[in-house]
Amino acid sequence: MRVLLTGAYGQLGRSLLDRFPADWVLLACGSAELDITNRAAVERIVRRFRPQVIMNAAAYTAVDKAETDRIRAMKINAIGPENLARAAREVGAQLIHISTDYVFDGSKPTPYIESDAPCPVNFYGLSKWEGEKRVQAMLPRAIIIRTSWVFSEYGNNFVKTMLRLAQTQQTLRVVNDQRGCPTYAGDLAQAMIALARDVHAAGIYHYCGDKAVSWYEFAQTIFSLFSGYYPALRSVEVLPVTTASYKQQASRPLNSVMVSERTAHLYSCWDKALENVMSA
Template sequence: MRVLLTGAYGQLGRSLLDRFPADWILLACGSAELDITNQAAVDRIVRRFQPQVIMNTAAYTAVDKAETDRIRAMKINAIGPENLARAARDNGAQLIHISTDYVFDGTKTTPYVESDAPCPVNFYGLSKWEGEKRVQAILPRAIIVRTSWMFSEHGNNFVKTMLRLAQTQQTFRVVNDQRGCPTYAGDLAQAMITLATDANAAGIYHYCGDKAVSWYEFALTIFNLFGNEYPELRSIEVCPISTAAFKQQACRPINSVMQSERTASQASCWDKALGMVMSA
């Protein structure tokens, strides 16, 4: 299998690099090696490498900053995937593109499934939905994987942020009225590898953790688990607050819990996966 990986140095890209089968031929590109917003550069690399599968993990993920940095967010999250889809189509490759739970508005009271209509409440979500639409318009059989609340040993994420702040803070105020499904990037990476080998895989898939929690409950779980290894974390006080009390530039969906109506496959239990982050 010949695979072109974009966004190779983000947390999902690095999780994929840790897990790629040894017999796969891989070209891993960060933004320095491939600017996916540059159509000519994308065409040149795809034409030369001739991948069977392109995995796009490159993304603009700064949710609040996207509200004012709209041109760049749209370039990376919509135009970039469009360029990759066009190159995949023209060179006979499959595209696996990562999207987000933030394409939904959060008003549904039950988990979102693949057939639910997106309606983003912030520009980040809008740019990711636009990316989905552009990919599907060019490459209808492309694989789009929506995921949520990703964490891993790599990069910046909620788990690592909580542990870093705990070195200097004893009290945390964490939102308790937004609910979602934490997802271990290593499990998502393995799911992408499985999809890449499935000739019948196509369309939108939801892939996330197996239990829904609030950010507050997620933080409590982190400190309770890591407190077994680091007793000083047991004294951390986590205070629940409302979204309204936690000022952020971008709106967030109150409910971004997802499940799949297409497959029973889910990420492994995310609270157990937290142990992998601790041991890394």
């Protein structure tokens, strides 16, 4: 299989690079090699390489910064995916595009499923939802995977932030009224590979961790596991706080829990996957 990977050097892209099947022909592009917001550049590289599948791991993920950096967020999260979908359509390729739990407003009392209507409460979520719509309009059979709270041994993520802060602070305050499903990027990468192999796969899928927690509970799990290897972490106190008392520029959905109507056989056992981050 010939695969074009965009966003190859982010945490998901690097997790994909670790797991790509040896018999696939891969063209991996970071932003320096391919700016997905440049339509001409996208079309040129797709025509030349002629992939069977395009995996889009490129994204603008700075949730708070997106509130003021709106043009760039929309370019990367909406226009870029549209460019990829257009180019994929031209050469008959499939597109696997990553979206987010933040397309939902968090007001639903039960987990979100694929058929629930998006209603984002921040500009990041709005830009990702716009990306979904543009991809589907351009390539109706594209695969869109909504995921949440992604972490790995690579890049910047909540796990690494907690461990970094613990090096200089004895008390950490972590939000306890936002709930979601942490997702290991390595597991998400495996799910993308599985869907790429499925000729019948199309449409929106939810893929995330198998257990819902708050950010505070996630932090507790991180320190509980890592303190066995780094005793200094045992002295760090983690305190629960409310979203209202934790000032952030962008609003967050209180309920980000998702389940899938379509991929019950694909899920991330995130607490076990934390050991991969610890050993990296």
